[in-house]
Amino acid sequence: MNFITFTETKLRDFTYSVFKKMGCSDAHATLAADVLIRSNLRGIDSHGVARLSGYVRLWEKKTINATPNIKIVHETPTTATVDGDGGLGLVVAPFAMQVAMEKAEKYGSGWVAVKNSNHFGIAGYHALMAVEKDMIGISMTNASPLVAPTYANERLLGTNPMCYAFPAGKYPAVIVDMATAAAANGKLEIAQRANKAIPDGWVQDANGQQSLDPNELKNGGSLLPLGSDKDHGSHKGYGLSATVDILSAVLSGANYGPWVPPFVAFLEPPTDPVGEGIGHFLGAMRVDGFRPAADFKSHLDNWIARFKNAKTVDPTKKVIVPGEPEHDFEQERKLSGIPIIDVVVNDLNELAAKLEIEGL
Amino acid sequence: MNFITFTETKLRDFTYSVFKKMGCSDAHATLAADVLIRSNLRGIDSHGVARLSGYVRLWEKKTINATPNIKIVHETPTTATVDGDGGLGLVVAPFAMQVAMEKAEKYGSGWVAVKNSNHFGIAGYHALMAVEKDMIGISMTNASPLVAPTYANERLLGTNPMCYAFPAGKYPAVIVDMATAAAANGKLEIAQRANKAIPDGWVQDANGQQSLDPNELKNGGSLLPLGSDKDHGSHKGYGLSATVDILSAVLSGANYGPWVPPFVAFLEPPTDPVGEGIGHFLGAMRVDGFRPAADFKSHLDNWIARFKNAKTVDPTKKVIVPGEPEHDFEQERKLSGIPIIDVVVNDLNELAAKLEIEGL
Numbered sequence: 171m172n173f174i175t176f177t178e179t180k181l182r183d184f185t186y187s188v189f190k191k192m193g194c195s196d197a198h199a200t201l202a203a204d205v206l207i208r209s210n211l212r213g214i215d216s217h218g219v220a221r222l223s224g225y226v227r228l229w230e231k232k233t234i235n236a237t238p239n240i241k242i243v244h245e246t247p248t249t250a251t252v253d254g255d256g257g258l259g260l261v262v263a264p265f266a267m268q269v270a271m272e273k274a275e276k277y278g279s280g281w282v283a284v285k286n287s288n289h290f291g292i293a294g295y296h297a298l299m300a301v302e303k304d305m306i307g308i309s310m311t312n313a314s315p316l317v318a319p320t321y322a323n324e325r326l327l328g329t330n331p332m333c334y335a336f337p338a339g340k341y342p343a344v345i346v347d348m349a350t351a352a353a354a355n356g357k358l359e360i361a362q363r364a365n366k367a368i369p370d371g372w373v374q375d376a377n378g379q380q381s382l383d384p385n386e387l388k389n390g391g392s393l394l395p396l397g398s399d400k401d402h403g404s405h406k407g408y409g410l411s412a413t414v415d416i417l418s419a420v421l422s423g424a425n426y427g428p429w430v431p432p433f434v435a436f437l438e439p440p441t442d443p444v445g446e447g448i449g450h451f452l453g454a455m456r457v458d459g460f461r462p463a464a465d466f467k468s469h470l471d472n473w474i475a476r477f478k479n480a481k482t483v484d485p486t487k488k489v490i491v492p493g494e495p496e497h498d499f500e501q502e503r504k505l506s507g508i509p510i511i512d513v514v515v516n517d518l519n520e521l522a523a524k525l526e527i528e529g530l
Numbered sequence: 531m532n533f534i535t536f537t538e539t540k541l542r543d544f545t546y547s548v549f550k551k552m553g554c555s556d557a558h559a560t561l562a563a564d565v566l567i568r569s570n571l572r573g574i575d576s577h578g579v580a581r582l583s584g585y586v587r588l589w590e591k592k593t594i595n596a597t598p599n600i601k602i603v604h605e606t607p608t609t610a611t612v613d614g615d616g617g618l619g620l621v622v623a624p625f626a627m628q629v630a631m632e633k634a635e636k637y638g639s640g641w642v643a644v645k646n647s648n649h650f651g652i653a654g655y656h657a658l659m660a661v662e663k664d665m666i667g668i669s670m671t672n673a674s675p676l677v678a679p680t681y682a683n684e685r686l687l688g689t690n691p692m693c694y695a696f697p698a699g700k701y702p703a704v705i706v707d708m709a710t711a712a713a714a715n716g717k718l719e720i721a722q723r724a725n726k727a728i729p730d731g732w733v734q735d736a737n738g739q740q741s742l743d744p745n746e747l748k749n750g751g752s753l754l755p756l757g758s759d760k761d762h763g764s765h766k767g768y769g770l771s772a773t774v775d776i777l778s779a780v781l782s783g784a785n786y787g788p789w790v791p792p793f794v795a796f797l798e799p800p801t802d803p804v805g806e807g808i809g810h811f812l813g814a815m816r817v818d819g820f821r822p823a824a825d826f827k828s829h830l831d832n833w834i835a836r837f838k839n840a841k842t843v844d845p846t847k848k849v850i851v852p853g854e855p856e857h858d859f860e861q862e863r864k865l866s867g868i869p870i871i872d873v874v875v876n877d878l879n880e881l882a883a884k885l886e887i888e889g890l
């Protein structure tokens with residue numbers, strides 16, 4: 171495995187060009203590129219530019235609409251449902267978060283369910299929009315089915331991430347951004363490339379038996395919910411994933427459970443949809459709707475300091491505050507660039523050739 | 531182990547009498563009894579009448595105020611902070627949920643952080659208040675520290691439950707009500723009584739090593755977050771628990787992390803509090819703030835039916851919809867009564883003798 175390091179600007183310009191070539195407006199191409207580049211900056215490479223050619227294939231298949239008319243279709247002072255018109259989740263979700271934040275600005279909180287959307291990138295991007303305005307940000311999305319609920323032998327839920335982000339004072343924001351599966355698919359792909367066994371409790375095979383084979387999903391197996399098995403609380407991971415699915419899709423009118431359309435162009439969506447596209451759920455609450463923002467931030471700083479300085483089992487492994495590793499990556503990569511694995515660079519250069527734009 | 535079965539009415543009258551004897555108002559005694567009895571009805575016996583003598587001891591110690599002046603101390607149209615004045619969480623949390631629901635009625639959603647409270651019983655009770663009004667109910671609370679975050683060798687978080695409840699149509703509500711630890715303390719107590727080893731991944735010993743001994747907490751060990759270890763996602767369980775702690779206490783002005791006061795009278799609270807009492811967070815969103823309630827309910831029914839009829843690994847173990855077992859318990863116990871284990875009955879009769887009220 172070799173990595174090639176690019177400047178943030180180089181990668182951003184390339185990504186913008188791809189979205190422009192798809193027919194996105196300037197504003198949408200800029201925003202969509204920002205979501206992907208921020209993901210790479212924050213070290214979440216599975217959700218960065220590596221996704222570009224997948225988005226293009228879905229656009230070629232007309233699953234993604236490059237010129238969506240994103241609009242509010244139902245609302246109260248603090249709630250709304252947004253129809254993403256089949257657009258990139260990368261632009262639909264920030265639109266919805268903006269709506270949530272405007273409602274929060276006026277009434278203290280705002281909550282937006284989204285239907286008819288697509289993959290929205292990292293959940294943390296959207297939640298962080300709220301943090302910048304001294305709000306608590308919440309974002310979640312459902313996803314194509316890969317996870318078997320406790321006792322099930324079929325894939326009924328996505329890895330359905332949930333994210334909560336809180337503004338701190340002198341420390342970076344606390345950002346809990348997590349898939350509700352024991353391990354996300356990206357970790358299986360790393361094991362596949364390295365030809366290594368995975369830990370027990372991540373997947374089950376086509377017969378519902380636990381397996382250490384990272385290729386099990388290709389053979390009809392399923393990911394397992396956070397908790398892995400009943401004894402270790404997999405019903406809780408399943409419950410969290412169900413919560414994300416219901417808030418994102420049953421509430422908005424998107425597809426849910428096994429009806430969520432696939433993120434890859436080579437698989438066909440179910441022929442009996444129960445809603446439109448995939449769904450998200452976004453929320454914002456003004457911190458000063460509860461107590462003065464300065465008080466909240468100074469107590470959150472105290473919380474962070476206490477956890478960072480906790481007594482540890484192993485002196486070489488400190489307790490990590492949620493969001494700290496991604497923040498550290500962002501500081502470092504902004505300075506020294508973004509390393510991209512060679513297979514992804516090759517894939518992006520093939521994409522560039524196909525789209526007749528300048529390669530990396 | 532022997533069980534004695536009581537009618538709901540008998541147990542409710544007894545519980546009411548205990549709270550009255552503590553000096554609670556009629557309304558508070560009735561409400562607090564309802565929270566505990568509902569817990570027993572729903573099969574969550576660890577949070578029912580078994581808690582009564584613990585509440586009385588905390589009241590004797592003046593940690594619980596039987597005649598609190600519960601009030602809103604900060605608010606916007608859709609957010610508020612409530613000061614519980616040291617009251618029973620069993621009455622403070624329903625007050626706060628009522629505030630959230632009134633805000634939701636008017637503006638679509640309502641969110642209330644609570645400080646200066648005590649143990650609030652089962653999270654599901656409060657969330658279900660919203661469901662009865664066709665709202666989505668959210669409830670969470672922090673709790674005295676028993677859980678070690680990933681890599682830590684000290685107890686910094688409670689089992690911090692979170693609950694999401696959704697109104698369905700022909701089926702019972704979907705209620706995800708879960709501790710964010712791999713296993714709650716009640717499960718350890720069951721293993722202690724049976725003198726049995728517990729599964730790996732539930733606790734670590736005083737040196738931070740995993741242990742199968744259910745008595746480990748008494749020897750300086752800690753519970754582990756949902757996920758159990760880093761490989762299996764314990765950082766996610768830790769992140770969820772942190773989310774509950776921040777929303778419940780950093781936002782409200784209650785104690786957080788290791789500063790949360792103990793639920794038992796024989797332990798002293800920290801001498802350097804960072805807030806007041808323990809904290810909760812409650813929310814309500816009108817379903818029809820997003821789409822017509824009938825549409826939501828019929829799609830949630832479809833979701834439930836699909837999951838109930840999922841293909842299973844073992845034909846004798848069906849996929850369970852979150853909240854279904856508790857609903858089934860409630861139907862059955864309303865008819866045939868509530869079985870209480872003899873040690874609890876003896877404890878309650880001793881309590882009755884001490885308080886000079888009629889025993890069970």
